[in-house]
Amino acid sequence: MLLYRMNLMEDQPFELPYIQTHNLITTAPSSPSKNYSSIKHPRPLILVITAFDQQISEDAKLITSVVQSLRISVYPLLPHLIYTQLHQLIRSKSFQLVIFEDILMYFKLPASIKTALDEYCKANNVNIIAFPKNLNTLKSLPNNENFSELDPSYPLVIRRFTRGSPPQGFYLSRENDVLYAAKAGQVDTRSLINQVPPCRDWQRKSSRCFQRRQEIYPQLLAETASHISHFFSLLPGFDSVLRRSSVPEDLIKIEEQQWAQSWVTFVPRESTDLESFQTIAFAKVYSGYKTDVEQRSCAFDDCGINGCRGNDVYQALVVKDVGKVDGVERILFAFEPLQHWSTTLLLSDAIQHFLKDIAVLEYELGLVRYIHIDIDDVFLAPTGTRMTSSDVKRGNPQEQLGDEALIKNRHQFKWFCHTFSHAQPHTLSEAEMTQQLELNKAFAKEKDLPIEPGYSVAPHHSGVYPVVPHLYRAWKTVWNINVTTTEGYPYLFPASSRRGFNYMGVQVLPRQVSGVYTTTTRLATYPGGADKLDGMAFGGDLFDTFLFRPVNFYMTHFGNYAQDRLALYVFERLFAFIKAWTRLEIRWAPIWLLVEKHLKYNPLERRQSPSSLPVYSDPCVDARHEAIWFPSGCTPEGKRLPKAIIVGPQKTGTTALLAFMAMHPKLQPNKFETHAPFEEIQFFSDNDIYSKGVAFYNDRFLDPSNGLNFEKSATYFESPLAAQRMATLLPHAKVIVLLRDPLQRALSWYHHQRAHNIQAALKFTFNEVLNANTPEMAKFFASLSAELSPKSGVDVTQLSNQLHQLNFKCVEPSRYATYLRQWLHYYRANQILLIDVNRFESKPAEVLRDVQEFLNTSVYIDYSLLLSRNPSKGYFCAIDGPYPKAGRLLKPNHDIPGQWCLSADKGRTYNHSAINNFTSDSVFAESNHDLANLLLQYPFWRSSRSTSVMDLFPRWLNSHL
Structure with missing residues (x-):
């Protein structure tokens, strides 16, 4: 049933009597004018500098959650990486906003790094947001123990309330230019220590929040105990840890006391410094001992012709440094992210305020x-x-x-x-x-x-x-x-x-x-x-x-x-x-x-979008998903997803590798079909096949108790969606990529298309195909072909489009580095095995020895005893067959009894003079250098027999370089 009208609400609406509207006036100095570029960043990045090295704190999680909720990319930077990465990020102009979890970390940066960051911010209209952390470590000002300075050169000091009356009320200023979704001029009249922040479901470190989960703790305990019961013998005493059913009251009281004493306010160092700051949120404070700094107020009851006045003292909880101090605008919070409910609201407004003039936000709320x-x-x-x-x-x-x-x-x-x-x-x-x-x-x-x-x-x-x-x-x-x-x-x-x-x-x-x-x-x-x-x-x-x-x-x-x-x-x-x-x-x-x-x-x-289908994850990984998955789907016998995948690219010998791996007693390929796509599933690259779902894909494989499941689909390598889809479902899979001389791979694809009677491949030479690298060049060649054969009735537009597409399929998959980077975005380099096709063709047993080590097979076989070169075909065939798991890939060779070879359409020989006579090796020169740099940059998997990173370089790459 759908709730159609809100007529079930109470006749008298629920009210919050302690939330009211106030008429206080705050100073609102404007920011100095800036020159903004007419070109905005299409994909802004926010740099979040965390307070701790060991792990991301819950405060940092809240900050990151707000950024991600706005659909903005976030780059968390741990403190120990500041010295090595911040200069690099500045040089690349990577980020458009900086958020410090700990404001003191910003002010205590080494002079060279802080100067570089401030100069970058001024030059690129990049601003800073910061929260407090560990303010109790600051030394008190002379003659006033309740005040401390953030930095000797910064005109803002903090006031602590460790004793006496805590701040009263939470006010949002009416005069600032930051608030957007937040309603200016509102106040929660209660004391700040009575404005207890909410406990979010993901909070684990707060004793107070854990206590609120006590009533569901027995259920959580039972679930946890059932999951790890088989570890009890390995973890003595762990059972007693599980049986803690509550948090001692004294711990909760200590935490609440620390929280109550953690409130601080911002106060300008001198009365003239008030013009450098715009108040966003503030509270009423105890006026103290009537010293000037204690009575310095950011809000007033009345502003008439005689100026602003009022007996109450108000001091800031959130301020905007408008940039008059040093040219950098900042928004500073006087409370930690989880200390008050308003963080998500005000931080969201602050981020959008700072980015509105320099970036295009994907999510205009x-x-x-x-x-x-x-x-x-x-x-x-x-x-x-x-x-x-x-x-x-x-x-x-x-x-x-x-x-x-x-x-x-x-x-x-x-x-x-x-x-x-x-x-x-x-x-x-x-x-x-x-x-x-x-x-x-x-x-x-x-x-x-x-x-x-x-x-x-x-x-x-x-x-x-x-x-x-x-x-x-x-x-x-x-x-x-x-x-x-x-x-x-x-x-x-x-x-x-x-x-x-x-x-x-x-x-x-x-x-x-x-x-x-x-x-x-x-x-x-x-x-x-x-x-x-x-x-x-x-x-x-x-x-x-x-x-x-x-x-x-x-x-x-x-x-x-x-x-x-x-x-x-x-x-x-x-x-x-x-x-x-x-x-x-x-x-x-x-x-x-x-x-x-x-x-x-x-x-x-949207349905029309190529990425509108869901990206499947493994249902057996998440307990909620497993609960609504097929009952047998997550049993050892039922879970058949592959552990390794040959991803291509096409025309590099992937079918031969599949067939030879299928000869192994402990390697199990997917079930082959008698119709297209035959031995390939093409699950991750074909939307129609992918839409059949995880259960369909799982059923393509055999019982994993008999061996390691794997598959080969050469269409995955250059697919724009395959890497993400595969990594989401199979994040721990081993990935195998074959690297063939790019010109030979391009020529092989060209002849493959000729064998399938593709008109563009039949009408144009390989040289012309490689030169049809733009729609204009493709149209030129198509028009020339039509002029030479005026009676053929050639559709120039159709032929030029086909020619340009043929160029793309010949050239682009051979730019290996481009697509390897795509895979490296989702898989670690040591999960990827790169195979030199020249080596595979000449010494397949050596390559298959590496494959077995890469897959950590439980049984090792010597392929030199199972493979024999066929002189007439020019490639290796299997001996001592048949090999049922290879299906129809290996067929009896009638010329040499006992040999089992690939079908006749595999291993075609071509006139390689097309390559030798074609001097534009430069088609792949840049991408080959890019590949060489990639192999040196990333730790791709290497055999235990490897002695140098240069072992990753295919022979053909060395010859081209």
């Missing part, structure tokens, strides 16, 4: 947010959790009348199909799935339910992702579904990574987590209690997803509108908080319009 709320499992909830009539029309408390009340009010909602018995699609056959949908359709017709056309949601996300194709087929057959949602693609967490896709004409939109589930019906038993649920709405995970998503789909459940009505509880609070603190406008829209709004921000998910 705007101020409108669309919301769609589903109510799941209507009529299916167990006794005690279903709606009563009072939940629908606030009257009779009898639960048995609840369903009837819903039916009577059915036209207040739009309804959608689930499955009739709530069965999960991955457990059903296609016929059973279709029957379930037809039963639901009959029920909807009988009860006159107004159906939302084209929309459905699967139980527990089953079948949506990981993809179960027969669900989509059944949806199309029965309901003509074209829109659904899921929260699990590619993974549930982090929320910023959730995406949509298009599969079989169904647009799958990302769904967000609301915090209420099937079993959460009572506030008293909610894991973490009301504080946890409030925190999600009041600046926590639920608020963040709404802040960073223009279109938001949420799933709630039937029972969430019964009992304590927790769905209404959390969304009322969310809406009230958004209204109080942001300028965001909340709207509802029909499904078709929500789809268009979502695709406006995510155009690569």
